[in-house]
Amino acid sequence: MKMLTGLAMALASAVALPVAAQTPPPPPPPEAKTQAMPYVMASGMSDLYEINSSQIALQKSQNPAVKRFASMMIKEHNKTTAKTMAAAKKAGLTPTPPMLDTGATASINELQAAAPGDFDRIYLAQQLPAHQAALDLQQSYAANGDQAALRANAKAAAPIVKRHVEMVSKLQGGNMAGQAM
Template sequence: MPKALRIAPALCLALGIAAATPAMAQTPPPPPPAAATAKAPDYVKAAGMSDLYEITSSKLALQKSRNADVRRFAQMMIDHHQQTTAATVQAARQDGLRPTPPRLGGAQASIGELSRASGDAFDRLYIGQQIPAHQAALELHQGFAANGDKPALKASAQSAIPIVQQHIQMLQQMPR
């Protein structure tokens, strides 16, 4: 191998030049606690935080993204997650609970990261956060649908599963 070809990769590393786009830090929302797959109050809190993260991050995407596909996806996230929040609240009340308004909690760091990003980097970060967030939401809903302690909430969790699965399929097809 010619000496120039052996030196080029080392020189690129030394100068901080990479052939691919540098990876941005990515802080996905924290996963829900294990108790959220069995205990109704924990499930309601975790589902609310998940939905609020999706709504808040997607409102940022509508403000910041110039990519039509990302913007369409973001609007769908807002619409769908407002609906799942309403269904969860209704089911919780039906099961005799008094749900409190959702809070971002640990997902605030993810929102902060999105707030600081712009342009194509924002789009990559948004999609990059959405994938693990939806995977965690899917596990949450599947777990509560199987093991939950309140019937109306179990049914609500079961109805959320295909919605979240659809979102994951769409995310897997989006460029990152």
């Protein structure tokens, strides 16, 4: 009986602990690094995740630096989406509007459910791998993509995403609390 009581108490305490998992959106499929339509869809989904997650950050974060970063993410990822769609049309494609897959949706749901004290940590923990995957996508397509207009788009987007990776790293380190972006 003591063993069952101890097991039940251990299980109850394990369940009561806050979930520390951060669910970054999944990386794009390998074909997105070389093929036009998968690239357009993956790039659009990446931007849409950044926009949606950052809109949540504007509502939930109490950190002015995180809010500035989120505001910039919305602005810059709206621009990169528009440029990617224009490049896709120039390449003769007719892409559908970006949509989130189940993995990115899970990331958004995790942010929506995050407790106020955990939000910034979870948001930034998602942002770093999401931006690293986006940077890999942009750099890979710029080097190996099958459509010139989209290669040029990816080449232009890569430094923007690289800057975002650097900013997230600094935010995670707490180095940007008082700095303007």
